[in-house]
Amino acid sequence: MDFLDIVSSMLLLAGVFFGFSGAVGLFRFPDFFTRVHAASVTDSIAAILIIGGLLLQTSFDLNTAKLVFILLFLLVTSPTASHALAKSARHGGLLTLAESSSQDKQESAK
């Protein structure tokens, strides 16, 4: 097992960890915005780490180039998707947890 294999498996394991934590967060977090945050962790860092790990497994040929293209595409699109999701939720009038709890307090104070 040479050096590249070790680095690649470390990257893959880290990717799996972040993917898993994103999935846990998606189920356990309390409101929409925190959940989007968790999902975007899976989208961005987990995808980068896993494709990075796979890159080191190739023999630096056409497959490497294809993986780099996929990586670039994901780097551009998945943060945009998370951003668009969160922004359209704002546009639709969804409040964050802190905002809605402070609103509740104001209403109970009245």
Next chain:
Amino acid sequence: MAEFIDLVLLAMLALTALRIIFLKDLFAVVMLFGIYSFLSALIFVNLDAVDVAFTEASVGAGISTVLMLVTLAMTGRKEKQSTHSTLLPLFVVLVTGAALIYGTLDMPPFGHPDNPVHQHVAPRYIEESPKEVGLPNMVTSVLASYRGFDTLGETVVVFSALIGVLSLLGVRRKKKKDLESGLETHSVLHVVSKIIIPLVILFALYVQFHGDFGPGGGFQAGVIAAAAFILYALVLGLPKAFAVVGPKFLQWMASFGVLLYASVGLYSMYKGGHFLDYNKLAADPIAGQHYGIIIIELGVGITVFAVMLNIFYAFGSQAERSNVQ
């Protein structure tokens, strides 16, 4: 290991299907359908059927999800409560299911090499197609050459889907008043889609013209190109998309694709062969096959692109209109 992956994917597929049946929120159902398509695409990849996986991912998970979402924008996202008794449907389903299972008992053993499916035309395609058609991607030779009639039929089906949608809905031009969809002021989406759309169209052209050598072809390429234009229409609004490719032009394009396909068949008849006999298209039969396949794939791509985009226009303009009122 491959069996284990298959098993996990099939289990996830079954779970997704069950969830789709029991959910009442149609928006979530559409999303689950997308997941369902991606899972089946993964199963197809695992079975080495890359072309089918590609189609499933682009058509099933991509364009049909978008079209379903646009439909939901018109109809609303809640399923109607059914007031009928469920006993009779349950009975019908049970009887049909039992009949189907009884029918499978007569099937030849699963995956056996002596099965008719492995003995009929498949060995001929595998052995002769490199000599007769000479394309590296055997799927394209079967789809476009041996099964050219079927593919012409499929293209006509796609075309008639457009006729159906247009005669039911029609594409409504926008009125003077501009809508605020919230997306028009969304600068991040604008910038990113400006980067992405040319790349997507480039990829669609690659899939179109590389379909003879790798996975891909007219169906996938048309859908991918339509997705690029749908992204443009979603981000910048339908009127601006109409300015780029209008619905009337798309109707011409859709019929042009089918006619291009059929005219290859007629031309080969004119040259003295049968309908869609590509061998007659050039002096060298193999070169004739290559010309024929490239042209009919182009016809398929044009038709699929125009039909998908025009169906989106029809649904989208209706949805915008109902939002105004």
